[in-house]
Amino acid sequence: MVKNKVFIALGFSTLFIMSGCTTIADMAGADSATLNATSAQSFAKMQQEAKQKGVLDTSSSTYQRIYTILQRMEPYANQLNRTGQAFQWQLAVIKSDTLNAYVAPGGKVVFYTGIVNRLNLSDDEIAAIMGHEMTHALEEHAKNKIGADALTNLAIDIGKNYAGQSIGQFGNAAIDLGSQVGVGLPYSRNLETRADYGGLMLMAKAGYNPQAALTLWEKMSRAQGNTGVSFLSTHPSNTQRIAEMKNNLPAAIAIYNRTR
Template identity: 80%
Template sequence: MYKNIKEIGLVSCIVLLSGCTTIADMSGADSATLNASSAQSFIKMQQEAQQKGVLDTSSVTYQRIRTVLQRMEPYANQMNQTGQAFQWQLAVLKSDTLNAYVAPGGKVVFYTGIVNKLNLTDAEIAAIMGHEMTHALEEHSKNKIGADALTNLAVNLGKSYAGQSLGQFGSAALDLGSQVGVGLPYSRSLETRADYGGLILMAKAGYNPQAAITLWQKMNKLEGQGGVSFLSTHPSNVQRIEAMQKNLPAAMAIYNQRIQQR
């Protein structure tokens, strides 16, 4: 028997931190199943977006995002340790929403607003791409699903938020968004890992990692003007920028080596 409430709480926290992936597997969210479900939702989302006239397949913004994805894809595949090959696909949605994510299995979704409103450079697009790719490659959504299964609360909250922010694109967009926890923040540790992984990934692809700093500076500036935060789950704050600056030398070493090889 546990001696007191604090001890019970401590054990519960340990279970949540160490057992989420296992719980996800037990609840039917193993990697293969999760990727297959994501692929189905992605196809439906594309179809609904096309019917609603919000699927961008030809604009300059679309071409820029596509070029960044194609350049980063081989390096992301090298970093893939999930045991499941990713089938990278891109959907760009016409919306002023500041939003982008990579769903399980490599389903990349960008909203034109995050590129156009922030006037992003290609390297800043790569910073977002690398961050979100890392979430997918490290299966952070799977970790969250395990936690959701334990708490039986986060899924309902996520769908509630997703219904508000993604409903205009149809039910399939809601389904796909809920798989990456739209409206529900990743833990601070997972966000830090995604920030670091994103820096390394973009550097390997030949994009200057310093662009990750300018990206979040732009995000902070927009939020200070009353703008909508990225996914409402990515805290663009001074602490985050400071953490990335500490990791910048390692990323810059990779970037400089990459440039010299060209």
């Protein structure tokens, strides 16, 4: 009964989540299975629309690199899954100069080509982003952002202004995604910090050099200073984030060294 009221109140607006990085769905009272199922539906619809618009990348070298990294990290991510629901990890790569990546519940990962190409990321640096996003999904940070129904309409407006301006015609489509469950507000800095830590350990377990997380955020910091980067807008300050990563680096390097 409560769940039905939630869905009615949310007006079946979008669940698609822009994490780490971006906008998050707040679903009051949604269990993991429902959250993941709705996410999968929205993800499929987004992919279809992106394909129709000619912005879905499925064959470039950038796509192949990101997909290979997802596949390599997937088994280690699955070992950490304590949600009670098996994830079906999927990747969508969007052709856009936007410096962004995000994740939806159940393991639906989205990268924009700009974050890889404009920052000239190494595979290890891509893995740092992937680990960050995977941690958001594994720790179900979307569920931690469940809020009052009244936030939904406000969040939709915020999301359209936030993403639409930076990614053009596809921006509103990525936010709307078929209007199914509700768009929410960005992840809190605390959850971003947790995603940084979890991502660092996850990339190390998969055999990616965790030191690359530092160079990634140094690149992001320079890009933010030059042009403003939405990916960082809700994160801890760059100085704070890099300092915390340096503190956690010895533990991550110890894990990484055991993989070599």
